[in-house]
Amino acid sequence: MVSWSDSESTEGSAAQYISSDDSPLKIPATIDEPSFEGLADDLNVICEHGNPGRKYVAFEGISTGRRKFVCSIPGVENCGLVQWVDEHWPEHLQNAIHKLWLMYEHSQHAKKMACLEHSSTVHNLTQQEKDLQETYEKLVEDVNNLLDYKDSQPEVNQKNDAKNISVSVESSMTKDAGIKKLKAVVDQLKQIHVAQAILKRRKS
Structure with missing residues (x-):
């Protein structure tokens, strides 16, 4: 599971630090979206590596279309899902x-x-x-x-x-x-x- 905690940055900003345990995390598939891409440098959301999350839009299951931040480290070192930007869609959707x-x-x-x-x-x-x-x-x-x-x-x-x-x-x-x-x-x-x-x- 992903756990949330307040961390102290070197600059004293109130950035959110995301950490995960040893459980494997399944990151939903994504699609490219020009209006929501790149690193989230301006949002003070970082992963457990201390790096800003990367912006993606989900393209899998009932979360299709929801924006999210994902660890920017590729491969096995990826710490998993960072944060969902959008709440769950309404039940009818x-x-x-x-x-x-x-x-x-x-x-x-x-x-x-x-x-x-x-x-x-x-x-x-x-x-x-x-x-x-x-x-x-x-x-x-x-x-x-x-x-x-x-x-x-x-x-x-x-x-x-x-x-x-x-x-x-x-x-x-x-x-x-x-x-x-x-x-x-x-x-x-x-x-x-x-x-x-x-x-x-x-x-x-």
């Missing part, structure tokens, strides 16, 4: 500010969840694209193998050997089916690319 902060927190949470959902969607689309790409490459390889096999068969054997004719017909049918499947995979890849582009535009 505190309630309104509290609701505004709740709305802000809910909005931030919704944004975070949307980002997580977006990341999950992108991950799934990327995995689908990878799987389809592998399928596409395998189909291309199979079709090329079928074509190479067909070209490697002697024409005389294809004419005179009924078995070879049957194999050729079957290979041709398989090739046609493979080409159709290949086309379907390519169409799916295009759809995934379009979906990813839409997600990126929404994110930006």
Whole structure:
């Protein structure tokens, strides 16, 4: 807790001296306010380091907008909050500010969840694209193998050997089916690319 006591300055002025115990002090977040900034040299309010407090405006919770003096020493040596300039806001104003902060927190949470959902969607689309790409490459390889096999068969054997004719017909049918499947995979890849582009535009 912050304790207040009257101290004696070297110049005999009635300055207020602020001291704190070993308990950690949470200093509310602040915003810059040109009308209330800099050191409080003219107000005779000093912290336990013997330095004048620095002027700030709170920007956290129901104290948002209240002016205060804060120890000007940065880091762990900071002795904590020095003094509030403004009294607590009226209860109705505190309630309104509290609701505004709740709305802000809910909005931030919704944004975070949307980002997580977006990341999950992108991950799934990327995995689908990878799987389809592998399928596409395998189909291309199979079709090329079928074509190479067909070209490697002697024409005389294809004419005179009924078995070879049957194999050729079957290979041709398989090739046609493979080409159709290949086309379907390519169409799916295009759809995934379009979906990813839409997600990126929404994110930006």
